[in-house]
Amino acid sequence: MLKSTINAATITASFPHPLLNPIATITSPPTYATIRAAQTQLNANATTVPSYAGDGIHGHLALTLKTADYLIKSGGVDFIPPVLGPIQPIHPANATAAQIAEINRKFYDDQATFRTYQETDKALRNQILLAIPEDYLRDLADAELGLGSVSCLDILTHLWDTWGSITQIELDANALRMGAPWNPPTPIDKLFAQLDDGIRFATAGKDKPSDPTVIRLGYNIIHQTGLFEIPCRDWRNKPEADKTRKKFNLHFRAADQDRRLTATAGSAGYHGANAAQEKKKQPPPHCHTPTPRCRQATTPPSRAQTRHTPPNFLLLVSRVPQEPQTQLPHLPVQSSRTLRCRHGNQHSRRLHRHLHPPHFRLGRRAPRLRRRPHH
Secondary structure, eight states: OHHHHSOHHHHHHTSSOSSOOOOOOSSSOOOHHHHHHHHHHHHHHHHHSOOSSTTSSSTTGGGTSOHHHHHHHHTSOOOOOOOOOOSSOOOOTTOOHHHHHHHHHHHHHHHHHHHHHHHHHHHHHHHHHHHSOGGGGGGGOBTTTBTTTOOHHHHHHHHHHHHOOOOHHHHHHHHHHHTOOOOTTSOHHHHHHHHHHHHHHHHHTTOOOOHHHHHHHHHHHHHTTSSOHHHHHHHHTSOGGGOOHHHHHHHHHHHHHHHHHHHHHHHHHHHHHHHHHHHHHSOOTTOOOOOHHHHHHHSOOOHHHHHOOOOSSBOOOOOOOOOOOOOOTTSOOOOTTEEEOTTSOEEEHHHHHHHSOGGGSTTOBOOOOOOOOOO
């Protein structure tokens, strides 16, 4: 039963980090940054597996930390690893049924505790082996067992002792990462995390920057965005005693939240004003402003226009392409008294005769006017 429920595979599946970030490759050896990232992930994984040993809060964290470091985390409570007990429960002579049941329960609990401890260590070790080539761990390998009997803490100790030192080049690269630009809409907590990571890295390299240096660096990054003129001025006017890192984060976090609310409200008002203006521009339903073509089609010619006919000459009328006309939804349906002529207008037959006389067609000669006698 224990073999089917407690094993390295099921424990690994419960880890918050089932796969570690690469610690090294064939061409790139381990560095402080890669070992630090793997150490953090392994610590989180080990803590999630519960254990009553130690302080009972940090789980199996003792599998990834040295004894001194674990005592700092547990408040001075030591972690005592479980030991393998007898293979079968031992019942004293003349034991009652209740005593036998209690001995069996304690036996199986001890077996489960020991197996959980061993399988958790095996799962953590296998994670490291997947994140680094075995060439970097050759010094730990046994001639016959290889790395099968090596614990997770043994591998981590070897990595820290061999490649855990921080060089000056890495410190310079860390300084550049700390001063990288930050621009909204990225949350400002991303900038605070960037500064905190840089401080931890520099501290490990024995080059910890002072708080005023970190505050000045963060202020310059925020000021370069050009979006926090008033908060920056208020920060400059604060007394020097109030310019701490905690108050720096609180001050500019509130300023960034206010900027987000102002930008959201302004954007909503801008779009609402545009929508109202566009709605005002649109004509009301069932209303149409007559165009010049519509006025030409609906206004009959005056009597003077019909009496004065052009002089007798050959009218060469060029056919000008007409613009395509769209059927407007407010126009009435074409009836027997109306028609749509070849000019694209809809009007009565009588009005069509006045607007488009037959002698205006191409190649037709206009008739001679018959003058009325003057009396």
